[in-house]
Amino acid sequence: MAKPKIQYECSACGHVSPKWLGLCPACGEWHTFEEKISEKKKSSKKHKVDISNSDESDAVALKDVKQSKDEKISTNLSEFDRVLGGGLIDGSFLLLGGDPGIGKSTLMLQVAQKCPNLKILYIAGEESASQIKQRADRIGMNGENLLIYNNTDVQNVISQARKIKPDLLVVDSIQTVFSSELSSLPGSVQQIRECSAMFQQIAKKEGITTLMIGHVTKEGDIAGPRILEHMVDTVLHFEGDQSQLHRLLRGVKNRFGPANEVGVFEMRDTGLHEVNNPSDLFLAEMNSTVSGNCVTCVMEGSRPILIEIQALVTPSNYSTPQRTASGFDQRRLSLLIAVLEKRAAMSFAGQDVYLNVAGGLKINDTAADLAVVAALASSLKDEPVPEKSLYIGEVGLGGEVRRVPFLKQRLNEAEKMGFKNAVLPISDTAGTYNMTLNPADHLMKALK
Ligand code: TYD
Ligand code: MG
Numbered sequence: 068m069a070k071p072k073i074q075y076e077c078s079a080c081g082h083v084s085p086k087w088l089g090l091c092p093a094c095g096e097w098h099t100f101e102e103k104i105s106e107k108k109k110s111s112k113k114h115k116v117d118i119s120n121s122d123e124s125d126a127v128a129l130k131d132v133k134q135s136k137d138e139k140i141s142t143n144l145s146e147f148d149r150v151l152g153g154g155l156i157d158g159s160f161l162l163l164g165g166d167p168g169i170g171k172s173t174l175m176l177q178v179a180q181k182c183p184n185l186k187i188l189y190i191a192g193e194e195s196a197s198q199i200k201q202r203a204d205r206i207g208m209n210g211e212n213l214l215i216y217n218n219t220d221v222q223n224v225i226s227q228a229r230k231i232k233p234d235l236l237v238v239d240s241i242q243t244v245f246s247s248e249l250s251s252l253p254g255s256v257q258q259i260r261e262c263s264a265m266f267q268q269i270a271k272k273e274g275i276t277t278l279m280i281g282h283v284t285k286e287g288d289i290a291g292p293r294i295l296e297h298m299v300d301t302v303l304h305f306e307g308d309q310s311q312l313h314r315l316l317r318g319v320k321n322r323f324g325p326a327n328e329v330g331v332f333e334m335r336d337t338g339l340h341e342v343n344n345p346s347d348l349f350l351a352e353m354n355s356t357v358s359g360n361c362v363t364c365v366m367e368g369s370r371p372i373l374i375e376i377q378a379l380v381t382p383s384n385y386s387t388p389q390r391t392a393s394g395f396d397q398r399r400l401s402l403l404i405a406v407l408e409k410r411a412a413m414s415f416a417g418q419d420v421y422l423n424v425a426g427g428l429k430i431n432d433t434a435a436d437l438a439v440v441a442a443l444a445s446s447l448k449d450e451p452v453p454e455k456s457l458y459i460g461e462v463g464l465g466g467e468v469r470r471v472p473f474l475k476q477r478l479n480e481a482e483k484m485g486f487k488n489a490v491l492p493i494s495d496t497a498g499t500y501n502m503t504l505n506p507a508d509h510l511m512k513a514l515k
Contacts, residue, residue: 152324
């Protein structure tokens with residue numbers, strides 16, 4: 068009789084190795100290898116779950132492919148619709164990721180609340196039905212259209228979905244569902260891959276719109292190393308600082324609409340509230356009589372948002388002065404300080420520099436450079452920038468102020484918010500505004 072072959076399998080991702088390893092080369096987890104006696108090809112067969120009722124179908128010529136209607140069902144939450152590109156598409160497969168406690172489950176409950184005509188099957192893997200009921204009471208919904216299923220065995224979930232045929236299947240969360248055919252724990256890469264593949268079949272073959280909720284790992288991926296992002300049609304990220312009220316819903320990938328669109332919500336004690344004018348929210352507490360405060364306009368998707376940049380420059384007590392940025396790239400801050408020193412003859416030697424984007428927003432739009440530079444100069448000289456002034460423009464290493472895209476939209480937003488001056492790059496795209504425009508080609512000119 069042949070000797071059984073011993074192999075080692077990673078319990079997190081299923082990677083197989085002939086030798087025991089401490090670190091899994093596939094998923095990067097430590098101490099996950101377990102001894103397995105290999106049984107000829109048994110495992111692959113065992114893992115194959117019957118998820119389709121259709122047998123093999125033939126290839127179809129592109130011209131004969133029936134165009135689906137791609138009708139978008141509005142969720143009646145305009146901020147959510149905006150990110151989806153108009154609404155939910157029948158049979159689409161979505162992933163909603165975010166840190167624990169950011170409000171993903173609340174958002175889904177509110178979709179159910181706002182769409183009483185949609186039958187929603189909610190797989191509750193994280194909370195009991197009574198906890199969900201409690202939350203529903205908090206946001207004031209009765210939820211006749213919401214069916215809660217407290218079972219996370221994927222086979223049971225699939226058969227429920229086939230039986231009920233909901234308009235929307237919400238899996239909360241993909242880390243809690245599991246296939247009993249696999250030996251690894253719920254939440255492992257292997258389980259997530261297998262279960263998501265089954266949900267993908269449910270969405271694509273049975274036309275049941277499916278949304279999976281996933282927690283973001285400490286590396287910033289949703290439910291493991293990027294396996295889910297490729298499978299789904301739409302990836303949404305729910306972001307925000309939990310010490311702040313606002314939450315941003317960002318479309319990271321979207322097969323049916325614009326990617327990178329942003330929806331803004333505020334988490335209050337009665338659930339999430341839509342913020343239709345985010346500029347209002349981010350400028351609400353601005354004090355323009357203090358030095359170091361300056362306003363710019365960043366683009367989040369197709370949406371211009373006015374935000375306040377705050378700088379504080381103070382004599383340092385350290386031998387190496389501090390450079391701290393929150394909501395802004397630290398290296399870009401150092402670069403802009405160097406440009407100010409070299410091109411505008413300002414000295415930050417012996418000064419600590421702190422930069423903050425008010426409201427906890429994280430920005431990476433280079434159009435904010437000029438406002439950062441203005442805030443730094445204002446704090447260094449302890450002179451407030453003129454009131455109701457907007458600063459937009461990218462700053463180059465030579466101190467030149469460079470053009471930025473979407474200038475018109477940015478200026479329109481500032482005008483709408485009652486701004487009186489704008490310092491901006493020299494550009495021929497600017498129109499006529501109810502504001503004084505101060506085009507500048509160099510930061511020396513801009514800072515005047
Ligand atoms: P939740 O939707 O459970 O987050 P997730 O599903 O992303 O883990 O939201 C939980 C947080 O939201 C919790 O800290 C409480 C807060 N919250 C409110 O502030 N107001 C509310 O009305 C609700 C329902 C939750
Ligand atoms: Mg939740």
